[in-house]
Amino acid sequence: MSEVAVTLPDGSQRNLDAGATSLDLAAAIGSRLAKDALAATVNGELVDLDRPLESGATVSIVTPASDTGREVLRHSTAHVLAQAVTRLWPGAHFAIGPAIADGFYYDFELPGNGSFSDDDLPRIEAEMRKIIAEDQPFTRSEHSFAEGLELFKSQPYKVEIIKAVQAGGSDEDHHEVGTSTSVSAYSNNPNFVDLCRGPHVPRTSRLGHFKLMRVAGAYWRGSEKNPMLQRIYGTAWESEKALSAHLEQLEQAIARDHRKLGRELDLFSFPSELGPGLAVFHPKGGTMRRVMEEYSRQRHEAAGYEFVYTPHITKSELFERSGHLDWYADGMYPPMELDEGQKYYLKPMNCPFHVLIFKANPRSFRELPLRMFEFGSVYRYEKSGVVHGLTRVRGMTQDDAHIFCTREQMGDELTSLLNFVLSLLRDFGLNDFYLELSTRPAEKAVGSLEEWEEAESTLARVATEAGLQLVMDPGGGAFYGPKISVQARDAIGRTHQMSTIQLDFQLPQRFELEYVATSNDRTRPIMIHRALFGSVERFMAVLIEHYAGNLPTWLNPEQVRVLGVRNDHDEYAFEIVSALKARGIRASLDFANEPLGGRIRNAKQEKIPYILVVGDEDVSGRTVGVNARGSNDPERGINLATFIERVVAEVANHGSPELHGA
RNA sequence: GCCGGUGUGGCGCAGUGGUAGCGCAACUGAUUUGUAAUCAGUAGGUCGUGGGUUCAACCCCCACCGCCGGCUCCA
Numbered sequence: 001m002s003e004v005a006v007t008l009p010d011g012s013q014r015n016l017d018a019g020a021t022s023l024d025l026a027a028a029i030g031s032r033l034a035k036d037a038l039a040a041t042v043n044g045e046l047v048d049l050d051r052p053l054e055s056g057a058t059v060s061i062v063t064p065a066s067d068t069g070r071e072v073l074r075h076s077t078a079h080v081l082a083q084a085v086t087r088l089w090p091g092a093h094f095a096i097g098p099a100i101a102d103g104f105y106y107d108f109e110l111p112g113n114g115s116f117s118d119d120d121l122p123r124i125e126a127e128m129r130k131i132i133a134e135d136q137p138f139t140r141s142e143h144s145f146a147e148g149l150e151l152f153k154s155q156p157y158k159v160e161i162i163k164a165v166q167a168g169g170s171d172e173d174h175h176e177v178g179t180s181t182s183v184s185a186y187s188n189n190p191n192f193v194d195l196c197r198g199p200h201v202p203r204t205s206r207l208g209h210f211k212l213m214r215v216a217g218a219y220w221r222g223s224e225k226n227p228m229l230q231r232i233y234g235t236a237w238e239s240e241k242a243l244s245a246h247l248e249q250l251e252q253a254i255a256r257d258h259r260k261l262g263r264e265l266d267l268f269s270f271p272s273e274l275g276p277g278l279a280v281f282h283p284k285g286g287t288m289r290r291v292m293e294e295y296s297r298q299r300h301e302a303a304g305y306e307f308v309y310t311p312h313i314t315k316s317e318l319f320e321r322s323g324h325l326d327w328y329a330d331g332m333y334p335p336m337e338l339d340e341g342q343k344y345y346l347k348p349m350n351c352p353f354h355v356l357i358f359k360a361n362p363r364s365f366r367e368l369p370l371r372m373f374e375f376g377s378v379y380r381y382e383k384s385g386v387v388h389g390l391t392r393v394r395g396m397t398q399d400d401a402h403i404f405c406t407r408e409q410m411g412d413e414l415t416s417l418l419n420f421v422l423s424l425l426r427d428f429g430l431n432d433f434y435l436e437l438s439t440r441p442a443e444k445a446v447g448s449l450e451e452w453e454e455a456e457s458t459l460a461r462v463a464t465e466a467g468l469q470l471v472m473d474p475g476g477g478a479f480y481g482p483k484i485s486v487q488a489r490d491a492i493g494r495t496h497q498m499s500t501i502q503l504d505f506q507l508p509q510r511f512e513l514e515y516v517a518t519s520n521d522r523t524r525p526i527m528i529h530r531a532l533f534g535s536v537e538r539f540m541a542v543l544i545e546h547y548a549g550n551l552p553t554w555l556n557p558e559q560v561r562v563l564g565v566r567n568d569h570d571e572y573a574f575e576i577v578s579a580l581k582a583r584g585i586r587a588s589l590d591f592a593n594e595p596l597g598g599r600i601r602n603a604k605q606e607k608i609p610y611i612l613v614v615g616d617e618d619v620s621g622r623t624v625g626v627n628a629r630g631s632n633d634p635e636r637g638i639n640l641a642t643f644i645e646r647v648v649a650e651v652a653n654h655g656s657p658e659l660h661g662a
Numbered sequence: 663g664c665c666g667g668u669g670u671g672g673c674g675c676a677g678u679g680g681u682a683g684c685g686c687a688a689c690u691g692a693u694u695u696g697u698a699a700u701c702a703g704u705a706g707g708u709c710g711u712g713g714g715u716u717c718a719a720c721c722c723c724c725a726c727c728g729c730c731g732g733c734u735c736c737a
Binding site: 105115116117118213214215216217218219222223224228229230231233263264270272275276323324327328330331348349351380382383384385386388392478480502529563564565566567568592593594595596597598599600601602603604605611613614615616617618625627632634636 | 663664698
C-alpha cells in the first residue's frame, strides 16, 4: 500500500496510508487531538478534516481554542442559524453568513418581506439547539455552475452570487463560492444546503457555546441601493467559559459607556431641544475639557504652532473654491440665505480658512514651516441614524492645525509631527498604538503620481521609524492625499482611530498657494492637515471609556473632597480646602450634616481621586486621613503639607491614585 | 437616510382599557457621625408630540420627534 508523507508544524514528518485525511493524521498523533480537531490547514489552505491528504503537504490540525478554530465554528454556527430560520420560516431566503470578530451573522429575506423581532431570537436559538442535538454532518459537494444554479434555484441571493462568480466576480463572491471554476456547497441534511467555501466542523454536535445577540437591518451587498435584508448577529466560542467571559466583557463595556458615565458624573448632556448630536458640557465636563484644551495649547505652543481664529460661517464662495460643496454638500447644513440671495454656510472644515490666512500675505521660504493651530468648531449634517454620544456628533471642535512647508521640509516635519502626536496621546494615558497608512485611491486622485509616491514613501518611512506596527490601507486615502492615522487600543483592548495626519495636494492648487523660494521662484507649498484629538468631544469620550470614568487626577473635575467627621471639624476641613485651592487643586468640602459613611459613598460614586477625612486627631496633629480611589485601605495621620505636595506632584505628572497603590 | 426596538417625575424602574406608583436624587426638620447608604416628613409627572378608536387610553391604531442596536455614510 502506498503512503503519503506529510510535514507537521513542528517540522516533523508523518507517514500515513494512502487516502488518509487530516482526521486520520490527528488520530495518529493522539486521540485527544482527534477529538478536538475541527478542520485542518493544508499548505496554508483551511480545509475540512475529511479531505484526503496529498504527499508532501504541510498540515496543521485546527482546534477550537485558536483563532482559526473559532472562525470555523462561528461559520458553522451561522449555517445552523440559517437552517433554523428556514425551518421556522419556510420559504425564507438566505444571503450570506460569515464569521466575524467574536461571532457571526447571517442575512435573510423573510417571506412576505417580514422581519425578525427580538422576541424571535429565543425561538430561533431553541431551534438551533435542536439541530445541534441532532448531530447533523456537514457534507461538502462540488458542482458545475449549471448544477449550482439548479441546486439553489429557490434562493435568489445564492443564484446572484453564482452568476456573479461565473461572470468574473469579486474576491468576496469567490470567497462565498470557493473557487472561480466551480460551486462548492455544504449540506447538513437533504433539506438544508448552503453555498459555501467552507471548511466546517464535521458535525453540528461540535457546536453549542453560542448566543444570538440582536437583529438588525443590513443592505444586500452593503449598498443602500439594494434591498434591506434582516440580519441576525450571534456570538460563538469554543467553550461555555469563553462564551461567558465574552458576555462579561460586553457588560464591562456597557458600564464604561461614556454616555452613561457622562450622565452619572454630570459631565455633559444632549438636550433634545438642541437636536441630535449637539452636546452641552456641564461645569464638570467643562472643567475636564478646559484642562484638556489648555494642556494641548501649551504643548502646541512649545512645538512651534501659532494660534489662529476663524469664523463659524462663510459665504458659499469659500467652499465652492475649496471644492467641499461639490463633494460634501450632503454632509453640510443647508445654507442661510441673506439679502440678494447671498448664501452663507456653517463650516464643516477649518482648512480653507487657514489657507486664506496663508494667502493673506506674500510668503517667504523663511516663514516655513508655518504651523497654524485652532480649536475650530465645525458643524456637519450627519445622517439621523449615525449620531452616537460624543463620538459622532453634528457639532464638534477639532484640534485642527495646518502646516505649510516646502517639499524638502516634508520628511522632517512629518517625523517631528508623528513624535509630537504620540507624545501628546501618551500624556493622556494612551500607550498602545499602531499606525495605518492609507494610500492613493485607484480611481480618483488629484496630484501627480510622483507627488503621491513621494508622499506615501515619506509617510511610510516616518511610520516605520516610529517603531510602531504599520498596517497598510491600500487605496484608502482621500482623493486629495495620503494619510497616516494613529489607532489606539484602550484599557479593554478596543481600538479607536485617534489622530490623523493627512497630506493635501488639492487645496494648495485650488487656492494657488505659493511662497518665494531661495531661488526667488514662486513655489507651491506642501500642506499637511492634522488633528491629534480628532475632535475634543470624541477624545473625551475615548478617555472616559478608557478610564471607565476614573479620570486621572489632573483631568478630574474634582480632585479632593474633604470631610470632617463632626461639624466641629468643618473649620479645619475648610482650611484644608483653602490650602489645596491655593496650590491649584480642585477641592471641595462636604459638611458633616449626614453620617460619614454616606458622604464617603457619595464621593466614591463621583470617582473623586482623593477623599480626606479629618477628625479630632487630625485637627490637633495637622494631619489628614487619606482615602485614595481604588484603595480599600485608608491611610491615617498623613501630614497635611505632605499630602498637598503629593497631589500637586501627581497632577503635574498626570498620575492617578490607582498607580501608587495605597 | 434604511431596518428593528424603545420613550412613564432629575436618574433608575413598575404599571397591558376604568383619569399613575416605587427607589435614589431634591427640599424641610431632627441627628454630630473615623472610612461605600442616619431617620422622619414634603414637594415633583397634561405618561415624547399630534391625531384616531372607545362611554372610558400610559395601555389599542396612525403619523411625527427623540433615544438604543445595526446597515449605509464619515472631508
